Amino acid sequence: MEATEQEPLDVESIRADFPILDREVGDGAPLVYLDNAATTQTPEQVIDVFSEYYRGYNANVHRGIHQLSQEASIAYEEAHDRLAEFIGADGREEVVFTKNTTESINLVAYAWGLNELGEGDAVVLSEMEHHSSFVTWQQIAERTGAEVRYIRVDDDGYLDMDHAAELIDEDAAMVSVVHASNVLGTVTPMRExxxxxxDNDALILGDGAQSVPNRPVDVTDLDVDFYVFSGHKMAGPTGIGCLYGKQEVLEDMEPFLYGGDMIRRVTFEETTWNDLPWKYEAGTPLIAQGIGLAAAADYLDDVGMDAIQAHEERLTEYAYERLDEFDDVEIYGPPADDRGAVVAFNVDGIHAHDLASILNDHGVAIRAGDHCTQPLHQKLDIAASVRASFYFYNTMAEVDALVDSLDAARDIFG
Known part of the structure; x- marks a missing residue:
């Protein structure tokens, strides 16, 4: 996969929007933030929009006729429009705000899965799913009697599509697969x-937590029935995520949560549901977070999603090649030029947690552990790995700092 032909980003100008990147950590080491697959940093432009809500028109939505409520309602509804546009959905009816990717998957699993799955049905996952999908569908299958199947990941980190074709048969009811792996960097063929x-009358859910922030995504082109992602991984606030669902599918499903605002009419005898997407947003919603997420989408579009993808591909390829120079480093996943913006690896003789701790002493922030993919790590026959993950504000010099800091760990562990 060759990097998209784009003019190089003005990274220094971009970094000026993220003052946290200028801070020092530990004993005065410059921060090298390479934990973006877990959470990205937030630019001033998004923080300003978030605080403007609380300073200027903090009020509940859809419940008041006073001016503040009207202003909040309009901004909140327009945030749905903005996210629908950002991912290529047909309109706000197809975008439900949730707390995060995990809640989005749970919403589908409970609202659709508990009602539609049963004995003889199969849910098809991959071996590299995040626990938010893996555990959720596993538990729903136990309750409904459905079977869970796992598409193999081959030795190069790719999804075995021949195996996928075997597993996605007439018994398959739901396919739930990560679009980009948070460990291997594998980008799956979501449209295929x-x-x-x-072709087998099954629905499909795409986990876009590691793809929506890093590359252009069009859910209509992908033809997914559901697609989920989180705001805090795309320069937005924490506590906000999105569930995309095809309108006809969302209309047929029953709500997951009940209460205020998701109702149209309540009597002593019965209740009827509100229009989409409010049908799935019970109670006081994530107002400030939703407005902030729309601002993050604006910011990313201003930078350019194609340019973001191209920059991250260059960073990732450079990091892979630099790490691959060392005999004691094992990298997991596809080749340098065919992966998302993560590089998971281990250094011989050094536990991942120890390595992350030593790197932290040198200002380098990476992730260590199983990255919420214990089954994948079992398949790789490793207890843990360290993961460097990149975003559009990272630089080649920061990759060099990561690689150079490995020598400090080698010195300590001999």
Missing amino acids: LADLAH
Whole structure:
């Protein structure tokens, strides 16, 4: 996968929007933030929009006729419009705000899965799913009697599509697959999986937590029935995520949560549901977070999603090649030029947690552990790994700082 032809980003100008990147950590080491697959940093422009809500028109939505409530309601509803535009959905009816990717998957699992799955049905996952999908569908299957199947990941970190074609058969009811792995960096062929699912009358859910922030995504082109992602991984606030669902599918599902605002009419005898997407947003919603997420989408579009993808591909390829120079480093996943913006690896003789701790002493922030993919780590026959993950504000010099800091760990562990 060759990097998209784009003019290089003005990274120094971009970094000026993220003052946290200028701070020092530990004993005065400059921060090198390479934990973006967990949480990205937030630019001033998004923080300003977030605080403007609380300073200027903090009020509940859809419940008041006073001016502040009207202003908040308009901004909140327009935030749905903005996110629908950002991912290529047909309109706000197809975008439900949730707390995060995990809640979005749980919403589908409970609202659709508990009602539609049963004995003889199969849910098809991959071996590299995040626990938010893996555990959720596993538990729903136990309750409903459905079977869970796992598409193999081959030795190079790719999804075995021949195996996928075997597993996605007439018994398959749901296919739930990560679009980009948070460990291997593998980018899965989501449209091909969607075609396999639909050819067998199954639905498909794409986990876009590691793809929406890093590359252009069009859910209509992908033809997914559901697609989920989080704001805090795309320069937005924490506590906000999105569930995209095709309108006809969301209309047929029952709500997951009940209460205020998701109702149209309540009597002593019965209750009827509100229009989409409010049908799935019970109670006081994530107002400030939703408005802030829309601001993050604006910011990313101003930078340019194609340019973001191209910059991250260059960073990732450079990091892979630099790490691959060392005999004691094992890198997991596809080749340098065919992966998302993460590089998971281990250094011989040094536990991942120890390595992350030593790197932290040198100002380098990475993630260590199983990255919420214990089954994948079992398949790789490792207890843990360290993961460097990049965003559009990272630099080649920061990659060099990561690689150079490994020598400090080698010195300590001999």
